[in-house]
Amino acid sequence: MICDCQLNLFNCEEKVRRFLGAGRPDGSMDLAARDELIEKMTPLVERIVASKLQGRWRQDRACAVQDTFLKLCDPAKLRTWLENPKRTWFCHWVAVVASHAAIDWVRRPDSASVGGVDILPGAASTHASVELQELAERLRTEIIAGLFEFKWEWQLVFCMKFSYLEPSVSDIAHAVNVSEEAVFFRLRKIKERIACRCESLLSPAVAKAALVGTCHPVDGFNRLEPARRDQVNAAIRGLLAARPLKEQYAFSMKYSPLAVSPDLLAAQLQEDENTVRGWLATIEKEIQHLFPPEQY
Numbered sequence: 001m002i003c004d005c006q007l008n009l010f011n012c013e014e015k016v017r018r019f020l021g022a023g024r025p026d027g028s029m030d031l032a033a034r035d036e037l038i039e040k041m042t043p044l045v046e047r048i049v050a051s052k053l054q055g056r057w058r059q060d061r062a063c064a065v066q067d068t069f070l071k072l073c074d075p076a077k078l079r080t081w082l083e084n085p086k087r088t089w090f091c092h093w094v095a096v097v098a099s100h101a102a103i104d105w106v107r108r109p110d111s112a113s114v115g116g117v118d119i120l121p122g123a124a125s126t127h128a129s130v131e132l133q134e135l136a137e138r139l140r141t142e143i144i145a146g147l148f149e150f151k152w153e154w155q156l157v158f159c160m161k162f163s164y165l166e167p168s169v170s171d172i173a174h175a176v177n178v179s180e181e182a183v184f185f186r187l188r189k190i191k192e193r194i195a196c197r198c199e200s201l202l203s204p205a206v207a208k209a210a211l212v213g214t215c216h217p218v219d220g221f222n223r224l225e226p227a228r229r230d231q232v233n234a235a236i237r238g239l240l241a242a243r244p245l246k247e248q249y250a251f252s253m254k255y256s257p258l259a260v261s262p263d264l265l266a267a268q269l270q271e272d273e274n275t276v277r278g279w280l281a282t283i284e285k286e287i288q289h290l291f292p293p294e295q296y
Contacts, residue, residue: 005090010040012090016082020075029075031179038069038180039170044091045069045098052102062161063191066184068094068101073181139198144258146194150186152249152268157186159252159260164216165233165240175241175248217255217284218291232291239286246271247279254280 004010018033049064071077072094081093147155153176160172161183173180216222218232240248246269253260262280266273 004040012037012040013082015040016078016090020078020082034073035170035180038072041072041091041094042169044094048095048098049102052099053105063188064098064102064105066188067105068098069180069184070188071097071101073184140258142198143194144260144264146197147190147258148264148268149193150190153245154186154190155268156245156249156252157183158190159249159256159258161187162258163252163256164221165237165252165255167237171237176245217287235290236287239290240283243279243283247283250276250279251283 005012015033015037018030019037021029024030045065045068046061049061049068053061053064077097081087081090087093147158150158157172157176157178160167160175161169167175169180169183173183176183178186217236221229221232224232240251243251249269250262250265253265254262262276263273266276269276
């Protein structure tokens with residue numbers, strides 16, 4: 001495994017020292033250096049976790065990635081690498097941390113309730129019984145109720161993560177103006193709350209029933225090639241980034257498998273329902289202008 005640091009293209013050790021405040025008169029941490037490390041190590045961490053958790057749900061992989069970065073953002077943990085006289089390359093150490101995080105996630109007693117069933121995406125099945133569909137709808141309702149226990153700014157982070165637009169953690173952090181570490185922290189707290197509320201509803205069977213969510217905002221999106229899908233989603237994310245946060249919240253909550261209704265969104269935002277519907281209609285119209293239905 002050869003990384004940019006070994007090729008003298010990126011100095012991991014220098015970034016770690018800056019993050020830990022080494023050389024700064026006041027000893028303050030350089031968060032920009034931390035963010036650069038996270039960005040550089042994200043592909044490696046995702047690749048390691050995916051290889052360790054083959055065959056498991058996306059939720060499991062996402063949680064293991066988050067656990068890895070929570071450890072990598074822990075100054076005490078970083079110092080164990082930096083102060084080790086026999087330390088290896090930083091990327092090698094990160095790969096070990098990611099591997100352990102994936103293994104630890106599988107061993108967690110609650111892993112089946114959080115990731116063993118893919119809470120949000122829900123695999124669609126034409127053979128799902130009416131009973132399972134009703135159970136999936138109860139699950140959707142409970143997830144929304146758990147989500148609504150948090151401030152809407154926290155809800156935005158969660159639904160952006162699981163929206164059909166597939167933003168990266170850095171995209172989410174930039175949109176809500178918080179650090180990537182804060183994004184990971186909010187996601188973890190919300191998922192822990194939801195897991196507690198939904199424990200009695202989760203089973204391997206309910207995973208076969210799709211949550212009643214809306215489709216992607218672009219008609220025919222699922223027929224596109226993967227590269228074109230990425231382009232479409234990137235364009236929509238750019239469009240949304242220019243909108244106020246409340247409008248981004250409303251759109252992300254609607255265009256996720258939760259498909260939260262405008263009246264509930266209005267109540268959360270303490271806005272008039274017609275106002276919220278107007279936001280959604282305006283954004284949807286702009287998307288249709290960018291990607292006319294007849295093209296897809």
